[in-house]
Amino acid sequence: xxxxxxxxxxxxxxxxxxxxxxxxxxxxxxxxxxxxxxxxxxxxxxxxxxxxxxxxxxxxxxxxxxxxxxxxxxxxx
Numbered sequence: 001x002x003x004x005x006x007x008x009x010x011x012x013x014x015x016x017x018x019x020x021x022x023x024x025x026x027x028x029x030x031x032x033x034x035x036x037x038x039x040x041x042x043x044x045x046x047x048x049x050x051x052x053x054x055x056x057x058x059x060x061x062x063x064x065x066x067x068x069x070x071x072x073x074x075x076x077x
Contacts, residue, residue: 022046036060 002018011030016023023045031037042054058066070076 025050031057038063 004016006014006016013028015026017025025041025043025045027039027041027043029039029041031039037057037059039055039057041052044051044053067076
């Protein structure tokens, strides 16, 4: 599996994994100014189209709780 990372000035980051059947992408988008939320999408590219298989939007308060939980689990420093 080969992974790549891209970031843009528009507030979007894409992590892409090449698999045997296509590409999987994790797309993280910073929402418009003032909303303080992030949108996470998992996309699957099977060659003919890029399909969103999962999507979640999280606000700043919930993101802080998620990071705190990840620290407690030892997943991040």
